[in-house]
Amino acid sequence: MVDLKEKQRIRIRIVGMDCYSCSLLLDRTLKRVKGVERVWVNYVLDTVFVEFDPSIISENDILQMIKKKTGYDAFIHH
Numbered sequence: 020m021v022d023l024k025e026k027q028r029i030r031i032r033i034v035g036m037d038c039y040s041c042s043l044l045l046d047r048t049l050k051r052v053k054g055v056e057r058v059w060v061n062y063v064l065d066t067v068f069v070e071f072d073p074s075i076i077s078e079n080d081i082l083q084m085i086k087k088k089t090g091y092d093a094f095i096h097h
Contacts, residue, residue, distance in 0.1 A: 026056055029078055031067045033085070034092040038062060041091075048088045052076065066096065 036042060042062040049058045049067070054075030059068040069081055078095060085093040 025073065026070050027073045027078075028068060028070045029081070030096040031069060031082070031085070032094045032096040033065050033067055034094075036060075036062050036065050036091060044089055045085065045091070048085070049081070052081070052084055055081070067093075
């Protein structure tokens with residue numbers, strides 16, 4: 020059976036992420052969040068791509084989770 024759940028992708032700018040260890044922290048933190056399906060972290064570009072189920076978690080919830088769990092400021096990158 021095909022999974023028809025709508026998924027959403029966002030690009031998030033992370034302020035202060037400047038090393039590989041920082042990217043691992045973000046990767047591990049976000050992958051544990053219910054509703055987050057996939058995470059791609061690029062510390063060189065200070066960017067995280069997140070694929071998630073918006074019926075479970077919102078963009079704002081993801082941004083708040085990043086701040087709360089890692090201390091980094093995060094903004095949707097358009």
